[in-house]
Amino acid sequence: MASTSHVFSAAILLLLIASYFIFPSYGITQDFLRTICSQTQNMEICGEILGSDPRTESADLPLLSVISLELAMKQAYQNYITLLELHVNSTDPTLEASFAKCLVLYKDLKHKLEDDLLLSLQKQFKNITNLGGLTTLVIDCENGIPLNAPANSITRDMFLTMQSAIFVHEFVSRSA
Ligand SMILES: *[C@@H]1O[C@H](CO)[C@@H](O)[C@H](O)[C@H]1NC(C)=O
């Protein structure tokens, strides 16, 4: 079953990439968006994340690359602010140290996403190779935080935003 569906999605992928070359001026379709998002852990949320930018509807793949990175940067920035507040607010020294570590990780994440966005704007899609590794920064932050802390939902949002960007870039670098 699994291999059949892999062959099937590979066929769909080829079809989509072929149609992208045949009709390069066409924006990506809802079907294409679904194909990208079906590879993430939560297809629905991925669609909501990418669809939250009004440009997505008429975007081509290069623009979708820019959009997905900008959304990741926005989420990283929001998380940084929330983590900063949680850090300031925390009274438990262990938790405070965990949030301090998160702030360092998120600063790194923000800088690397900025570099990726520059590459994307230069259409150097194949050079955007660190997204999978950046997800590790998000996980490293989450690992230091107790499960019931309010930070868990923001790290889940960050993780899904990163995953959306990762799969967008899998498509973009294959077609670039
Ligand atoms: C931090 O504390 C302030 C003041 O009590 C509160 O308004 C804010 O929501 C808290 N921030 C977080 C992220 O919990």
Ligand SMILES: *[C@@H]1O[C@H](CO)[C@@H](O)[C@H](O)[C@H]1NC(C)=O
């Ligand atoms: C992208 O990678 C290629 C090959 O490694 C390199 O020659 C090129 O300078 C890179 N482009 C940018 C903008 O970093």
